[in-house]
Amino acid sequence: MKEKIAVLMGGRSLEREVSLRSGRRVCEALTERGYRVVPLDVTADLVPALRSERPDAAYIALHGKYGEDGTVQEVLEFLGIPYTGPGVVASALAWDKAVSKRLFRENGIPTPDWVTFSTAAFKEMGAATALDLVPDAVGGFPLVVKPAEQGSALGLTRVSEAAELPNALMNALSYGDKAIVEKWIDGAELAVSVLDGPDGLRVLPPVEMVALSGLFDFSAMYTPGETEYYVPARLDDAVMAEVVRLAGEVHVLLGCRHVSRVDMVVGADGVPQVLEVNTSPGMTETSLLPMAAVAVGVTFQELVELLTRAALDGLE
Ligand SMILES: Nc1ncnc2c1ncn2[C@@H]1O[C@H](COP(=O)(O)OP(=O)(O)O)[C@@H](O)[C@H]1O
Ligand SMILES: [Mg+2]
Structure with missing residues (x-):
């Protein structure tokens, strides 16, 4: 048996159901990979549960407030439990679009006015x-x-x-x-995932989303068949290179580690504009990070193990 991993999921955010879907898949993947898995639906009993389980690491499959804004990361730091994904400061910066957009603008990263x-x-x-x-x-x-x-x-x-x-x-x-x-920027909507490992940053192929309803909303994100996906995105070589470069730059600017997903729109002028950064990207059946990983031959299980190892091995 490999290490013991607590998979944090659910919680009380509005994205609870999405997180439960991510979390279940993560638990299955870790189990198949031989880890001891402790699924934890985040409630007011999270801290006592973590203290009694004493996991070697926590996999954060939470989305939204408290799971993605630095709150649970702060709790895990306090308990001395290594965890997947960006740390407290990067999480807080990315979660607040008003702050992250300021940082983009001040650092020459295009973002819509x-x-x-x-x-x-x-x-x-x-x-x-x-x-x-x-x-x-x-x-x-x-x-x-x-x-x-x-x-x-x-x-x-x-x-x-x-x-x-x-x-x-x-x-x-x-x-x-x-x-x-x-x-509002009319154009190609993209999600660009960034992974970092011992060999440095790796920007995965940008995923292009075309919502059949015209709006990439909650339903389009999570209902199979409502959105068409293109991996890699249908972009000119020069625009593709710029999208990839920007994603890496944004990941570093916010101080992210392990993983991030940068959402962008490329308008008619061909300039990629950064909308936001996700520090706990979805891991559901229709999610964009796993889709990008599969496109370069990294299976869902391998992706989950890679992020878990980054936490266990103390990759900063
Ligand atoms: N300024 C914009 N121009 C065009 N599309 C946008 C814009 N802002 C948001 N969207 C669309 O809405 C989706 C969600 O917006 P986003 O800023 O990524 O917020 P979040 O995913 O945190 O709700 C984007 O993926 C994109 O499809
Ligand atoms: Mg988004």
Whole structure:
């Protein structure tokens, strides 16, 4: 028998069901690979469970708040349990799109023009009186409104006229304290996975998603048949090279380790724009990281073992 691995999944985030699907597959893969697996649905009993189980490492199959924002990572650091994926700071930076987009802009990484609104700016500072300035600030319609801290396109609305903006903002702000209004980029939607191992960074082939409904929303992400995937993405060589370079740069900029998945859109001008970084990418049947891995001959089981070994072997 190999080491004992606690697979953290579920939890109370809005992406609980997705995480349970990721977690079950991870548990199966680790079991088949000969590890002792302890599946843990994250509840208020997580810490006592980890203390009594004393796993050699934790595989984080959580998505969304607390699993992806540095919270569970901080708990695992405190308990001295090595874990898969980026550390506390990288997780926190990537989880907050308002912060990560600032970092992109300040470091010359293209990201669509945007403005950030917090509930406090509305309630305490009268920001609602300036909504008329928003379209010009982001380059006009259509635009997209989304929670700064959320995943799986929850709370996201594509807005094509000014009258829709207040409701879209209210909707996004019902998911958290900050919302982003961003220019909508028409073009190829990409997910670019980055792995790092003892031999350095490896950017996997970009996956292109074409949602048959026209919007890559929650249903398109997780319902087989609702989205067409192209691996590698259908890009010119020069654009492909730039996409790959950017993904590696973003991974390093945020201080990620082991794995990240950089979501991008390539507009009509051929310039890849970075939307966000995921530090605990989905591992479901329709997920993009496993799809990219399979395209280079890395099976799902091998991918899971590679990430687990990175944690066990202390790869920073
Ligand atoms: N500015 C944008 N332009 C075009 N499409 C976008 C834009 N923002 C989001 N999307 C679409 O919505 C999806 C989810 O948005 P994303 O920023 O990745 O947030 P999350 O995945 O955390 O919910 C993207 O994969 C993309 O299909
Ligand atoms: Mg995304």
